[in-house]
Amino acid sequence: MSQEILNVEDVSKTFQVKAGEVKAVDQVSFTADMGAVTTIVGPSGSGKTTLLYVVGSLEKPESGSIEVSGRDILGASADLVRYRRENVGFVFQFFNLIPTLTALENVMLPMDLAGASQEKQHQRATELLEQVGIEGRLLKARTNKISGGESQRVAIARALANDPDIILADEPTGNLDTATGQMVIDILSGLAHDADKCVLMVTHDESILDVSDKAFHMSDGKLSEIPAGNGSNS
Numbered sequence: 001m002s003q004e005i006l007n008v009e010d011v012s013k014t015f016q017v018k019a020g021e022v023k024a025v026d027q028v029s030f031t032a033d034m035g036a037v038t039t040i041v042g043p044s045g046s047g048k049t050t051l052l053y054v055v056g057s058l059e060k061p062e063s064g065s066i067e068v069s070g071r072d073i074l075g076a077s078a079d080l081v082r083y084r085r086e087n088v089g090f091v092f093q094f095f096n097l098i099p100t101l102t103a104l105e106n107v108m109l110p111m112d113l114a115g116a117s118q119e120k121q122h123q124r125a126t127e128l129l130e131q132v133g134i135e136g137r138l139l140k141a142r143t144n145k146i147s148g149g150e151s152q153r154v155a156i157a158r159a160l161a162n163d164p165d166i167i168l169a170d171e172p173t174g175n176l177d178t179a180t181g182q183m184v185i186d187i188l189s190g191l192a193h194d195a196d197k198c199v200l201m202v203t204h205d206e207s208i209l210d211v212s213d214k215a216f217h218m219s220d221g222k223l224s225e226i227p228a229g230n231g232s233n234s
């Protein structure tokens, strides 16, 4: 049982650089489902991060369409700030936490921006952090004083703060050792398979294919479908 949430059609993103232009994303089309892990692998510079940023509306493509739950997010009337806040959560390779804030405060921040009460923020942040195994003294630890694996778990809790349907993860295990990386993969896989999120990951780490329901290879801005470990819905 899978329900499509994301429909990307014919999307291209070109960067102007001194030497000319780089077609980072070249007429890419794909769909992703709720309750599934969709993974994009491919070499450095192939356009993976750019594609993820386009889907998360951090970059604007010059052509193509992106629908989320049937709603066009690139249309003139789309509210991109609201889309980002309510529909997507980002997990980055370098965590991108605010180092001077505590774990709890980092997770509360997106809820604060969305206008939640202080009490609600505190309660939900504590729950989300507990779900990823961050408890006790770690809640009040500044995030420049915690390990990489702990940081990535805080970042996942932060991505979930406003309960988005889509989690976008860019090399989520890129800075973690194998065991810690596996823990992060298990959490992300659980978000898809148990909490029914749409998890879209880009990575160099081909072991992530094992927990993926759908997978693509990206090369020179182009996407092609490849077999995925779970192989359930392609």
Ligand SMILES: Nc1ncnc2c1ncn2[C@@H]1O[C@H](COP(=O)(O)OP(=O)(O)OP(=O)(O)O)[C@@H](O)[C@H]1O
Binding pocket: 015, 016, 017, 022, 023, 024, 042, 043, 044, 045, 046, 047, 048, 049, 050, 051
């Ligand atoms: N802001 C930018 N300005 C100009 N060129 C860019 C910009 N961002 C990315 N590029 C170029 O677009 C191409 C795709 O980059 P992208 O970061 O999407 O690749 P990637 O697959 O994520 O690589 P990696 O695996 O190393 O993270 C590269 O040639 C890159 O140099």
Ligand SMILES: [Mg+2]
Binding pocket: 048, 049, 050, 170
């Ligand atoms: Mg990248």
